[in-house]
Ligand SMILES: Nc1ncnc2c1ncn2[C@@H]1O[C@H](COP(=O)(O)OP(=O)(O)OP(=O)(O)O)[C@@H](O)[C@H]1O
């Protein structure tokens with residue numbers, strides 16, 4: 296089963312996924328991420344740091360996804376493993392629909408069309424949701440680079456639209472909950488779905 300964790304910068308995804316590694320240890324999940332699970336991810340990180348062309352960055356994210364599927368996701372699923380990814384294709388649909396909006400007439404439609412022939416759709420996606428100002432406060436405390444608050448607001452709206460269009464796959468998570476409560480809620484839902492899937 297492929298499980299993904301999504302949300303804007305500062306919504307607590309990485310903290311949650313790190314916690315899932317321990318909470319689900321008996322299920323021996325494969326814990327992975329986008330970008331960065333393969334060598335292409337290093338190019339993506341360099342693009343985030345240095346690049347000023349949204350299309351170049353987008354195509355690098357898509358190349359990273361292809362390598363992630365080939366070398367991590369598909370082999371793990373074929374072996375019957377539970378895969379948990381910190382970010383995945385929905386981050387492309389949410390973020391690049393914003394970064395490409397002045398370059399393409401329908402970036403969201405193009406992104407879906409590009410991914411459709413080769414991607415693997417997750418069985419379960421957790422969307423961590425919180426007010427943008429709360430996320431920005433957390434990121435400032437973390438002294439991390441982050442998108443402008445206005446961009447994060449558009450991105451979160453895109454995530455919510457994706458969730459509304461696919462209510463069977465998406466589970467919304469209140470990212471203002473304490474870490475341990477988020478972790479218990481998500482771990483319990485994964486166990487329930489995994490049990491149902493078996
Ligand atoms: N449930 C929570 N309540 C309060 N603070 C949290 C919670 N989850 C994470 N944090 C804190 O918020 C900050 C961002 O957390 P984290 O790095 O997990 O977010 P993220 O969604 O992975 O962000 P990014 O996408 O930028 O990597 C960290 O300082 C973390 O300790």
Ligand SMILES: Cc1cn([C@H]2C[C@H](O)[C@@H](COP(=O)(O)O)O2)c(=O)[nH]c1=O
Pocket residue numbers: 304329330343356382383384386387388390391441442
């Ligand atoms: C997968 C993916 C990510 N992004 C953005 C989201 C963040 O701002 C950065 C780095 O992600 P991390 O979780 O902080 O490591 O990349 C994106 O714009 N599009 C994507 O597909």
